[in-house]
Amino acid sequence: TEQPGMGTAVGGVVGGAMGVAGGATMGVAAASLLIPGVGPVIAAGIIGAALLGAGGAAAGATAGTALEDAVAPGLPHDELYVYEDALRQGRTVVIAVAEDEPQEEAARNVLAQAGAESIDAAREDWWIGLRDAEAEEYTGQGKDFSSEEPLYRKGFESALHPHARGKSYDERAEFLREQYGEDCASDAFKCGYDRGQNYHNALGEKYKS
Known part of the structure; x- marks a missing residue:
């Protein structure tokens, strides 16, 4: 269960992560969604569509062919079940897309400072x-x-x-x-x-x- 005010806190963290991860596309496409029975999710562009589409994580388990075809290259297919499990538990999933290693490291630091749990x-x-x-x-x-x-x-x-x-x-x-x-x-x-x-x-x- 998310604590009171978590949505605002997540919004701030995501804003910071997106700022350092760069890319107007990421900033414009990002959206915060609340899915009944799943919890708040920060989704961005094609990644969000893949994770939250019909038959995807929002349904709880079956990502199917649409998901494997739609997921962005930066999100490894062999990790999708971890994201799905987090969503089923009502946890918040934040995905930041970086264009290079410095941006990736900066985004990781922002998320780590906010107490985010690593995928590992x-x-x-x-x-x-x-x-x-x-x-x-x-x-x-x-x-x-x-x-x-x-x-x-x-x-x-x-x-x-x-x-x-x-x-x-x-x-x-x-x-x-x-x-x-x-x-x-x-x-x-x-x-x-x-x-x-x-x-x-x-x-x-x-x-x-």
Whole structure:
């Protein structure tokens, strides 16, 4: 739940971040939106349209083909599930687009000074929330989760990539090899991939309109 006055505070932070991130296009396209059941979101141009469009994060889970085609190059596809999870929790998502490294660093500093959580920290929090259940499931099959967790998690997260959602391992085998190399051939990766698909499908059922 956002604290009172958070919208104003976010507006100020975003204004500062946009100022240093540069680009009139970014400034003009930016908008603050309040989505029932999701929370306040700062969206900009094509990124906002992709995240908030029908079947996207606002719906809770299923980004689909429209999202993978629409997302701007600066927003990695393999991180979309982290943004979606934050939106489902009613958290505020701020995206600043920088034209070069100095602008990127300046934007990061503005956001960090305002107490923004990094994408890496958000990803870790997301996994911590799932880890115990996944460990129980994996060890229940007589496997060693403690040593195989990195590959298992990689497989789980790969299933949430827009190009893999709703697809079996065999259907996306070529794509997975291109993205993850030999890691995707391991049993731990495959098991994680299947669980990731189950997770995505469960979210789709939970948040479907």
